[in-house]
Amino acid sequence: MEQKPFDLITFGEVMLRLSPPRHARIVDGDVFEKRAGGAELNVASGVALLGLRTGIISRLPQNELGTFIKNRIRFVGVSDDFLSYDSDPRARLGIYYYEMGAAPRKPTIVYDRYGASVCGITMDDIPPEAFSSARMFHTSGISLALSTRNVAIETLRRFKENGAQISFDVNYRANLWSEEDARATIETVLPLVDVLFVSEETSRRMFGKTGELADIMKSYAQEYGVKIVATTQRTVLSPRKHNFTSVLYSAESDAFYTEPPYTGIDVIDRIGSGDAYVAGVLFGLLKYGDPRRAMQVGNATSSVKNTVPGDLPSSDFKEIDRIIREHNATGPVSEMNR
Secondary structure, three states, rough: OOOOOEEEEOOOOOEEEOOOOOOOOOOOOOOOOEEEOHHHHHHHHHHHOOOOEEEEEEEEOHHHHHHHHHHHHHHOEEEEOOOOEOOOOOOOOOEEEEEEEEEEEEOOOEEEOOOOHHOOOHHHHHOOOHHEEEEEEEHHHHHOOOOOOHHHHHHHHHHHHOEEEEEEEOOOOOOOOOOHHHHHHHHHHHHHHHHHEOOOHHHHHHOOOOOOOHHHHHHHHHHHOEEEHHHHHHHHOOOEEEEEEEEEEOOOOOEEEEEOEEEEEEOOOOOHHHHHHHHHHHHHHHHHHHHHHHHHHHHHHHHHHOOOOOOOOOOHHHHHHHHHHHHHHOOOEEEEOO
């Protein structure tokens, strides 16, 4: 693959996350913990932590909250070269409130993102050189659901025209748009997509697909020319205990890749674990060009993300490599890093 300044560039909204401490409730608490988050930033930061160069295209308010987000983006190793800023006095950063669950109480999310500065982003905010600067471009259905839709789609097309691989996570959110609107919009971009992340539930409900999971995954390659299709498989035992694995299909080899699940995961914070999976798979494809290795890295990065608070991952390659080796070990493994 041609060498370019960036391995991966993503496009999407970066948000402020406010959470009550530990398992307190939104309706009761007086204190919120402040963190940065957003699907495409989570992916970019995960790939950067594993050792590749990434950047993000987004728009922030030109105020203290925007500076907080910019600093967090830099801290997690993601380039801020393609950020633009909103100097309007009414500029705002999208917010979401997250309340952790504890069985039988489920986690709760409340969004406050209407009119965020990113919704005013235009193609003029993106430097033309960005489109030829990356080996791969990634965005998600969240960016298509918001008022950033037209810019996200045009950005995707520009990267494709300049030779980048295209990664797309359907990431359907029912509180953002209807299944009908989502299907009609996403079907227009699928012919441009090389790497597709889509859940079995979304495939069956939103895309109306039937049959065995293997046939459903292959259908995206047959109908749209997608080269890699990945589907995660999470078993929720309780809000604090999950099992996790995935299935990845490669059209080039016409083969499926999976492995035994990570079991009994201690879930400290589930938010961002799906994005961590995407990051791991994209890293594996960009670094090794190996679908099986990409699946293994994705499973490990997603599983370990559940164990740390906040949206953003925190695992470097050394930790992920150790987790993969221990997952595949047949004998005893050390209970502590020494």
